[in-house]
Amino acid sequence: MKLVRVGTCALNQWSMDIAGNAARLIESVHKCKQEHCRLRLGPELELSGYGCEDHFLEPDTVTHCWEALKHVLDSGCTENIYCDFGMPVEHNGVVYNCRVHVVGKTVLLIRPKLFLCDDGNYREGRHFTRWSKRGQTESFLLPDCFRGATSPTQERCPFGDAVLEFGCGTKVATETCEELWAPNPPHIRYTLAGAHIITNGSGSHWKLKKLNRRLDLVTSSVARCGGCYLYSNLKGCDGSRLVYDGAPIVAVNDLGVVAQGRQFSALSEVEVVTATVDVDAVVTYRQCTQSRNTQADERGEGECDVEVVRTAFELAEKDEALHRAATPALAEPGTLDPMEEIARGPALWLWDYLRRSGGSGFFVPLSGGADSAAVLAICGSMCQMVCDAVEGGDEAALADARRVAGRGEDWRPAGAKDLASCLLHTCYMSSDNSSGSTRALAAKLAEEVGSFHYSFPITTVTDALVALFRKVTGCAPSFQADGGGYAEDLALQNIQARVRMVLSYLMAQLLPWVRGQKGDGPGSGWLLVLSTGNVDEALRGYLTKYDCSSGDLNPIGAISKVDLKRFLEWGATQLGYPALADVAAAKPSAELRPTKGGQAEQLDEVEMGMTYEELGVFGRLRKLSKCGPVSMFDRLAREWGNRLSPLEIAEKVKRFFRYYAINRHKMTTVTPAVHAEDYSPDDNRYDLRQILYRVTWDWQFARIDSRVAKAEMARAKARGGAA
Ligand SMILES: Nc1ncnc2c1ncn2[C@@H]1O[C@H](COP(=O)(O)OP(=O)(O)OC[C@H]2O[C@@H]([n+]3cccc(C(=O)O)c3)[C@H](O)[C@@H]2O)[C@@H](O)[C@H]1O
Numbered sequence: 001m002k003l004v005r006v007g008t009c010a011l012n013q014w015s016m017d018i019a020g021n022a023a024r025l026i027e028s029v030h031k032c033k034q035e036h037c038r039l040r041l042g043p044e045l046e047l048s049g050y051g052c053e054d055h056f057l058e059p060d061t062v063t064h065c066w067e068a069l070k071h072v073l074d075s076g077c078t079e080n081i082y083c084d085f086g087m088p089v090e091h092n093g094v095v096y097n098c099r100v101h102v103v104g105k106t107v108l109l110i111r112p113k114l115f116l117c118d119d120g121n122y123r124e125g126r127h128f129t130r131w132s133k134r135g136q137t138e139s140f141l142l143p144d145c146f147r148g149a150t151s152p153t154q155e156r157c158p159f160g161d162a163v164l165e166f167g168c169g170t171k172v173a174t175e176t177c178e179e180l181w182a183p184n185p186p187h188i189r190y191t192l193a194g195a196h197i198i199t200n201g202s203g204s205h206w207k208l209k210k211l212n213r214r215l216d217l218v219t220s221s222v223a224r225c226g227g228c229y230l231y232s233n234l235k236g237c238d239g240s241r242l243v244y245d246g247a248p249i250v251a252v253n254d255l256g257v258v259a260q261g262r263q264f265s266a267l268s269e270v271e272v273v274t275a276t277v278d279v280d281a282v283v284t285y286r287q288c289t290q291s292r293n294t295q296a297d298e299r300g301e302g303e304c305d306v307e308v309v310r311t312a313f314e315l316a317e318k319d320e321a322l323h324r325a326a327t328p329a330l331a332e333p334g335t336l337d338p339m340e341e342i343a344r345g346p347a348l349w350l351w352d353y354l355r356r357s358g359g360s361g362f363f364v365p366l367s368g369g370a371d372s373a374a375v376l377a378i379c380g381s382m383c384q385m386v387c388d389a390v391e392g393g394d395e396a397a398l399a400d401a402r403r404v405a406g407r408g409e410d411w412r413p414a415g416a417k418d419l420a421s422c423l424l425h426t427c428y429m430s431s432d433n434s435s436g437s438t439r440a441l442a443a444k445l446a447e448e449v450g451s452f453h454y455s456f457p458i459t460t461v462t463d464a465l466v467a468l469f470r471k472v473t474g475c476a477p478s479f480q481a482d483g484g485g486y487a488e489d490l491a492l493q494n495i496q497a498r499v500r501m502v503l504s505y506l507m508a509q510l511l512p513w514v515r516g517q518k519g520d521g522p523g524s525g526w527l528l529v530l531s532t533g534n535v536d537e538a539l540r541g542y543l544t545k546y547d548c549s550s551g552d553l554n555p556i557g558a559i560s561k562v563d564l565k566r567f568l569e570w571g572a573t574q575l576g577y578p579a580l581a582d583v584a585a586a587k588p589s590a591e592l593r594p595t596k597g598g599q600a601e602q603l604d605e606v607e608m609g610m611t612y613e614e615l616g617v618f619g620r621l622r623k624l625s626k627c628g629p630v631s632m633f634d635r636l637a638r639e640w641g642n643r644l645s646p647l648e649i650a651e652k653v654k655r656f657f658r659y660y661a662i663n664r665h666k667m668t669t670v671t672p673a674v675h676a677e678d679y680s681p682d683d684n685r686y687d688l689r690q691i692l693y694r695v696t697w698d699w700q701f702a703r704i705d706s707r708v709a710k711a712e713m714a715r716a717k718a719r720g721g722a723a
């Protein structure tokens with residue numbers, strides 16, 4: 001039995017925080033060594049951080065990574081362990097996204113990424129070039145700033161696409177993140193060439209249910225090719241709109257997953273998952289699969305050839321007494337219920353952002369409606385996660401909690417509600433159009449979560465603004481209920497919404513002072529204002545620009561209203577906030593218009609002219625299925641044709657595209673939101689479209705009209721025939 005002890009990590013790195021990244025990396029190597037590992041794998045671009053983006057175009061970034069790697073080697077942590085690190089490297093004037101393989105003070109190989117990721121949120125092609133010389137290496141001159149770190153004789157190392165062979169004959173090959181997702185991943189070539197262990201350092205951000213896909217890719221790869229697959233990932237907020245969900249994986253042959261870190265499990269910045277792998281079992285597994293062996297035998301005819309870099313370092317266990325058995329399969333690989341993902345993913349993002357920004361807490365304008373309730377529930381979940389970590393002995397989480405809450409060394413949160421009372425602040429800001437039920441719901445939820453809560457009217461402020469306007473212009477706007485016109489009505493609604501935003505920032509700036517809390521920096525602390533718009537409202541533009549949709553951060557900006565409603569129902573019991581169930585049961589209303597004078601209650605879905613469920617369908621078709629108005633009509637004519645006429649479907653599609661076009665400008669100023677769904681309309685990073693549209697879509701709508709006319713004629717004919 002040839003046993004190899006392996007370790008793979010989830011690191012909570014922060015882009016451009018080279019010192020912090022190096023410290024976390026070193027800690028992870030130590031943790032692996034404590035667990036007797038001879039192989040340590042870290043995430044993609046772990047030294048620089050994954051999300052440096054255009055900082056990757058600055059030569060400083062690459063140099064700092066080499067300096068940091070020298071610091072790592074100088075620390076002595078790489079002695080007696082093979083490490084696979086991630087960092088950018090410049091070779092012949094070209095910058096590559098690389099894995100740097102080190103044992104002790106020797107760089108064995110630098111392996112550049114072969115297939116970059118350029119879809120969705122990813123822009124690797126903007127910053128890196130892919131290595132196109134398949135199976136080949138070149139000689140790389142180690143940079144001056146690093147050279148003192150290596151054994152005195154090493155000036156150069158191989159750079160390129162190669163497999164490593166260790167003293168005992170164990171072969172290890174690397175692929176980087178996206179390469180696993182490609183139709184023909186390099187590990188096929190490497191395993192056919194005999195690699196026993198494949199390492200994959202990833203920067204794979206969270207979106208709902210993505211971990212299931214990763215597990216599928218990894219387990220199906222080892223089941224087909226045989227071998228051990230190690231997957232490492234980033235974790236938390238690295239300074240961008242993305243949150244990484246960690247969950248490192250070790251999978252072997254047809255055993256499947258033998259070790260896995262739980263998604264969003266703990267707050268610790270350095271998480272290591274280890275396993276003992278039987279390399280001989282890999283060989284045996286492969287020998288029993290003749291189709292695989294036939295393909296391996298064809299190697300050497302060009303396609304499968306790959307260089308081998310040899311080292312005398314032994315990967316296999318010498319002290320058999322320490323680890324006699326290979327790690328067995330996990331009973332069940334850990335994936336979360338999507339509702340738990342919503343509770344924990346954005347919560348982790350918020351916590352990292354808060355503690356790293358220097359803020360003292362959050363402010364949520366709490367309307368008693370679904371969106372702001374969901375935001376507060378996620379904040380409550382954040383407090384629960386922090387308290388769980390503190391109770392579990394996480395000293396770093398406790399230190400962060402003390403610092404953010406402005407408390408001293410002798411303070412410990414008594415529970416999630418106690419922590420919430422320090423960090424979370426909510427206000428219900430009523431206008432004349434607010435209802436008693438939303439006020440009561442807001443107060444109930446604030447009490448259950450534990451936020452510091454005020455409820456107060458804003459009428460004096462809105463009245464003062466209207467009075468000023470009347471004084472300046474001589475005109476007095478009225479609601480339609482009072483005989484005013486549409487524009488007046490809308491303006492009076494928008495004043496309420498925008499006044500709430502101004503008051504939110506005032507509260508966020510001064511509430512810590514009011515409460516006598518002191519922050520780290522000069523003067524008192526400050527709060528981050530959370531905005532509360534969901535993905536569907538943003539898509540339809542059903543929001544007032546620069547109202548409470550303009551916060552500092554938005555934890556639900558890429559989550560659909562339908563999912564949020566399910567989340568509220570789930571959170572009522574699973575997070576322990578029963579008021580969420582009452583919020584979920586209420587009909588969504590903006591409460592900005594008076595309902596007197598025979599005016600109907602202002603219900604979102606009525607006012608929008610479409611349901612949230614329909615909006616979700618439009619959103620997915622637009623972004624995921626890449627439908628323009630005409631193909632969206634065609635799709636829906638097939639899907640909804642048995643319950644709606646072609647004309648009704650056309651009206652819905654046209655209404656959606658008309659409002660989408662009218663309001664697209666609102667997406668350019670949308671608050672940074674954590675990416676959670678692929679149909680997010682975030683115009684700044686993800687859903688890149690124009691700002692200004694011809695809202696009548698003349699060409700496109702004319703084509704829909706002619707399809708409707710044709711379909712109606714066919715229906716009439718069919719009816720005639722039937723008669
Ligand atoms: N193409 C363009 N490019 C750049 N900017 C453009 C623009 N077109 C208008 N604008 C600007 O946008 C303004 C219109 O947008 P905006 O001021 O948002 O106002 P608007 O979209 O007209 O009205 C807000 C809508 O949101 C609804 N709503 C629903 C639920 C809740 C809330 C709430 O706030 O709580 C609001 C409300 O009922 C109303 O239908 C224009 O006055 C102009 O300043």
Ligand SMILES: Nc1ncnc2c1ncn2[C@@H]1O[C@H](COP(=O)(O)OP(=O)(O)OP(=O)(O)O)[C@@H](O)[C@H]1O
Pocket residue numbers: 364365366367368369370371372373427428429430431434500532533534537542543547548549588589590591
């Ligand atoms: N009475 C209020 N008090 C405090 N904040 C409010 C109030 N009304 C609205 N807001 C804030 O403005 C945001 C947008 O208001 P809107 O009426 O559009 O609600 P929404 O987007 O449906 O969200 P919600 O479901 O929270 O009401 C709310 O999410 C909330 O943060």
Ligand SMILES: NC(=O)CC[C@H](N)C(=O)O
Pocket residue numbers: 044116117122176177178179181202203204205
């Ligand atoms: N960094 C990457 O290459 C990421 C690619 C991959 N599609 C993922 O999301 O995991």
